[in-house]
Amino acid sequence: MKSIYLTGFMGAGKTSIGHALGEKLGLAVYDTDSVIEGKIEESISGFFEKYGEADFRSLEERVLQELPVTDSIIMTGGGIIKRADNISWMKENGLMVFLYCDMEVVLQRLENDNTRPLIQQKSKEGIKALFSERLPLYKKAHITMDTSSLSILEAAEKLAVAIKSWHSGQH
Numbered sequence: 001m002k003s004i005y006l007t008g009f010m011g012a013g014k015t016s017i018g019h020a021l022g023e024k025l026g027l028a029v030y031d032t033d034s035v036i037e038g039k040i041e042e043s044i045s046g047f048f049e050k051y052g053e054a055d056f057r058s059l060e061e062r063v064l065q066e067l068p069v070t071d072s073i074i075m076t077g078g079g080i081i082k083r084a085d086n087i088s089w090m091k092e093n094g095l096m097v098f099l100y101c102d103m104e105v106v107l108q109r110l111e112n113d114n115t116r117p118l119i120q121q122k123s124k125e126g127i128k129a130l131f132s133e134r135l136p137l138y139k140k141a142h143i144t145m146d147t148s149s150l151s152i153l154e155a156a157e158k159l160a161v162a163i164k165s166w167h168s169g170q171h
């Protein structure tokens, strides 16, 4: 089976849903941010501070291309869609999923977060604007699923059904 790429904004639940889905489908699970942190041996915010976003995006693109294109769930960082090549990679090599989540829910989850450099200096309006700017890019995914009112297990369950139906439509 082709790999499944989970995309979506920060705080949309990609990591938790990805782990639950991996367990459900019996697939290996990878998280681009964790793989990056393993390579750089420091936090992503530390890396952003020293080298900036452009270097992070290059690293992110390289990691995306190094991860398996079969039998895996790959959770991606919220900004992976900023590079058109990454969208093409995910769509050509696998199934790209957009996990949509209402901004009110996302903002609540991100309220006390200090691990995500791109929102540290931003107001709620600024975060909403970043989401709106990215929305057309997320929408390029093969499947969009609204997780706003779902528990992690419900989302994984619903996504598993959507993935199976997408795969059966491929033949």
Ligand code: S3P
Pocket: 008, 009, 010, 011, 014, 033, 044, 076, 077, 078, 079, 080, 115, 116, 117, 118
């Ligand atoms: C980012 C999202 C983060 C991480 C980095 C940049 C973004 O991942 O890759 O801080 O640009 O949206 P999560 O979406 O897992 O928080």
